[in-house]
Amino acid sequence: MSPPDTPAPSMAGWLDGRVALVTGAGGGIGAAVARRLAAAGASVGVVDRDATTAESTVRAITAAGGQALAVVADIARPSERNRLVEEVTDGLGGVDILVNNAADHGSRHGFLDVTEEEWERIVATNLTATAFLSQAVAPAMTARGRGVVINLAAIQAMLPVATYVSYVATKGGIVSLTRALAVELSPHGIRVNAVAPGAIASGSTANALAASGDPTGSAPTLLGRMGTVEEVADVCVFLASDAASFVTGAVLVVDGGRSLSRAPDPFATFGVLARPDAPASGSPPPGAGRQTGSTGAHVDGSS
Ligand SMILES: NC(=O)c1ccc[n+]([C@@H]2O[C@H](COP(=O)([O-])OP(=O)(O)OC[C@H]3O[C@@H](n4cnc5c(N)ncnc54)[C@H](O)[C@@H]3O)[C@@H](O)[C@H]2O)c1
Numbered sequence: 001m002s003p004p005d006t007p008a009p010s011m012a013g014w015l016d017g018r019v020a021l022v023t024g025a026g027g028g029i030g031a032a033v034a035r036r037l038a039a040a041g042a043s044v045g046v047v048d049r050d051a052t053t054a055e056s057t058v059r060a061i062t063a064a065g066g067q068a069l070a071v072v073a074d075i076a077r078p079s080e081r082n083r084l085v086e087e088v089t090d091g092l093g094g095v096d097i098l099v100n101n102a103a104d105h106g107s108r109h110g111f112l113d114v115t116e117e118e119w120e121r122i123v124a125t126n127l128t129a130t131a132f133l134s135q136a137v138a139p140a141m142t143a144r145g146r147g148v149v150i151n152l153a154a155i156q157a158m159l160p161v162a163t164y165v166s167y168v169a170t171k172g173g174i175v176s177l178t179r180a181l182a183v184e185l186s187p188h189g190i191r192v193n194a195v196a197p198g199a200i201a202s203g204s205t206a207n208a209l210a211a212s213g214d215p216t217g218s219a220p221t222l223l224g225r226m227g228t229v230e231e232v233a234d235v236c237v238f239l240a241s242d243a244a245s246f247v248t249g250a251v252l253v254v255d256g257g258r259s260l261s262r263a264p265d266p267f268a269t270f271g272v273l274a275r276p277d278a279p280a281s282g283s284p285p286p287g288a289g290r291q292t293g294s295t296g297a298h299v300d301g302s303s
Contacts, residue, residue: 008039009234014241016041019093021085023075023133024102026053028202029152031060032229033099033236038066040237042097045088049074049102067092075102075129076121085136094144095137097240100130100174101152108163119166126170131177134192138185147190148240151178155198155255171196175251182249191248193239198255201226222257 020037024030026048034044038061046061046068048054054070061068069091073084088095104125106118134149141147156164157171178194185192199219201209206229209217216225235254238244253259 008036008230011036011040011234011237011241014040014237014243015097018042018096018240019045019088020097020099020240021045021047021088021095021133021137022099022101023047023129025057026050027057029197029200029229029232030099030101031057032233033101034068035060035064035066036230036233036237037097037099037240038068039064040241042240043067043069043092045069045071045084045092045095047071047073047075047084047088047102075133076104076124078132081129081132082136085133089140094140096141096144096146097148097150098133098137099150099152099236099240100133102129103152103167103170106164106166110163111165114165122166123170123173126167127173127177130174134181134185138188138190141190142185142188145189147185147188149178149181149185149190149192150236150239151192151194153178153194153196153251155196155253155259157196157251158253159259178251179249186248191239191244193244193247193249194251195232195235195239196251196253196255197227197232198253198258199226200229200232200254202229219256220258220261220263221255222261225256227254227256 015037018041020042022030022034022037022044025034025046034046034057038044044061044066046054046057049072051070051072054072058068058070069088071084071087073080075081085095102125104122106122130151137147151174153174154171156168157175160168175194178192182192199221201216209215216228218224219226232254235252239247239252
């Protein structure tokens, strides 16, 4: 089944006058979220540690008639988190919509090879930054009596895959954090939700598929293909908008039915005890878990 061929659902105007802050908006899903929020009328703070890609997203938004501001920051650094919120607030106005999207995927290897240094780096970017950026925007949202926080989880939070322990643990943490923040912040008018994608063609996988003329390829999802970054972004626009005014504490799965497909996980028996010098018998099957550059996303639905 092909993805919809319309460029965007008609969400124009849904977010007029709102200010959004999207982390990791230089590429992949975050860039699509920033573009779609802007197309819906929001002014967007495009936060990324990569200045070149952040500027590129801003150019795409302004070329389409939207308003955006690039902010270069490493969200894993506590000192940069309050600074980036201040920059967006000074440049665009108070943040109405926070999308905690940036993630450190780490590299895939067995649990016994996880180091505390890698674990702490991944936790800092994926979980700690999600918590403390939410804390940084919450007071002004509370004062206005309105705000939206959207956290990017992953289907691996519910369906872990092997060789991905640190990442999976942070995504599970994001699901619990989302629910806990919804309980605490919803009474102040702040809705907090998570989006859990799976099997999304982003980064170099998207480029390779586009070059092949098959932009979403085949994948073991119920829809028989990978999702596009825009299909995740449009769910974020919905959650950010008043169309989702009664939705809080939800985890919205965007995986084309991958979680229900019962297709085997090619990594199920790989990696628990695997080390770089382990015999090839522990290797995943050929073609399984194709990497997508920096994202580490896979056609089996893991990312
Ligand atoms: N692509 C998928 O199939 C998939 C599946 C499930 C979940 N997700 C989740 O969706 C989100 C986006 O995934 P993606 O595939 O687009 O990722 P990506 O790697 O393509 O993009 C991540 C962006 O975040 C930026 N970034 C990383 N660390 C940062 C830091 N410390 N400070 C500032 N910026 C930083 C990177 O520069 C990059 O622009 C992530 O939370 C990911 O876990 C993706």
